[in-house]
Amino acid sequence: xxxxxxxxxxxxxxxxxxxxxxxxxxxxxxxxxxxxxxxxxxxxxxxxxxxxxxxxxxxxxxxxxxxxxxxxxxxxxxxxxxxxxxxxxxxxxxxxxxxxxxxxxxxxxxxxxxxxxxxxxxxxxxxxxxxxxxxxxxxxxxxxxxxxxxxxxxxxxxxxxxxxxxxxxxxxxxxxxxxxxxxxxxxxxxxxxxxxxxxxxxxxxxxxxxxxxxxxxxxxxxxxxxxxxxxxxxxxxxxxxxxxxxxxxxxxxxxxxxxxxxxxxxxxxxxxxxxxxxxxxxxxxxxxx
Numbered sequence: 001x002x003x004x005x006x007x008x009x010x011x012x013x014x015x016x017x018x019x020x021x022x023x024x025x026x027x028x029x030x031x032x033x034x035x036x037x038x039x040x041x042x043x044x045x046x047x048x049x050x051x052x053x054x055x056x057x058x059x060x061x062x063x064x065x066x067x068x069x070x071x072x073x074x075x076x077x078x079x080x081x082x083x084x085x086x087x088x089x090x091x092x093x094x095x096x097x098x099x100x101x102x103x104x105x106x107x108x109x110x111x112x113x114x115x116x117x118x119x120x121x122x123x124x125x126x127x128x129x130x131x132x133x134x135x136x137x138x139x140x141x142x143x144x145x146x147x148x149x150x151x152x153x154x155x156x157x158x159x160x161x162x163x164x165x166x167x168x169x170x171x172x173x174x175x176x177x178x179x180x181x182x183x184x185x186x187x188x189x190x191x192x193x194x195x196x197x198x199x200x201x202x203x204x205x206x207x208x209x210x211x212x213x214x215x216x217x218x219x220x221x222x223x224x225x226x227x228x229x230x231x232x233x234x235x236x237x238x239x240x241x242x243x244x245x246x247x248x249x250x251x252x253x254x255x256x257x258x259x260x261x262x263x264x265x266x267x268x269x270x271x272x273x274x275x276x277x278x279x280x281x282x283x284x285x286x287x288x289x
Contacts, residue, residue: 080119082175084164088158118143121163161188180206188261210271
């Protein structure tokens with residue numbers, strides 16, 4: 001209980017720092033947005049409607065058809081940002097929950113400040129809480145409050161596919177980020193297309209959040225460590241001297257997850273507490289920090 005309270009306090013402190021010191025903080029409001037501005041990537045043509053900017057008129061298409069057409073761009077097609085947020089028991093290990101909260105708040109602010117909608121799906125073995133995408137700073141505050149109040153749940157398992165089903169059924173289109181440690185068996189039941197022309201109109205990215213020690217142990221580690229598997233609910237003992245075998249096994253697991261996500265049309269990125277996550281996410285999305 002003490003650990004959960006400390007993590008909750010840290011997430012509330014995150015909000016305080018975010019609101020009072022945003023100019024000096026490493027959040028997406030201060031680094032290049034993941035959203036591509038108008039003029040970055042052409043998506044499609046549509047007939048001119050009231051409110052459309054005249055500068056986007058495609059004069060060649062207009063001349064050929066006699067009807068005014070305007071160009072749509074990638075940024076305009078991603079009206080909603082969705083964050084699929086893992087609250088399963090394994091997220092309580094180390095600093096993962098805190099890092100995940102930092103990333104989620106940052107992405108939400110990036111969306112809201114760009115006049116886009118943002119929503120969240122909290123999941124463990126099922127969907128725990130669904131926040132439909134909305135715009136506005138008041139909604140951003142609701143998102144931050146939900147993140148601050150969330151805690152890892154000892155559910156005995158994790159089912160990402162149920163969260164993805166909720167995404168498809170509950171949101172018409174989105175740019176979606178999955179935040180999870182993927183410390184569970186995962187076989188995608190849904191296919192997503194990269195780019196703006198996906199059949200289900202969702203482009204999905206995965207941010208694989210891991211504690212540094214889950215990737216590799218400190219060199220020259222010795223002794224035995226008692227560990228508890230939050231997902232499998234079992235106690236285990238680990239020989240710390242087998243650090244190389246451990247690192248190899250974790251690399252194999254990360255490669256397998258990346259492969260499974262890629263097969264579902266989901267690009268993925270690993271982030272640990274040691275990483276500069278704004279830089280890595282910006283680079284991942286094709287921008288420059």
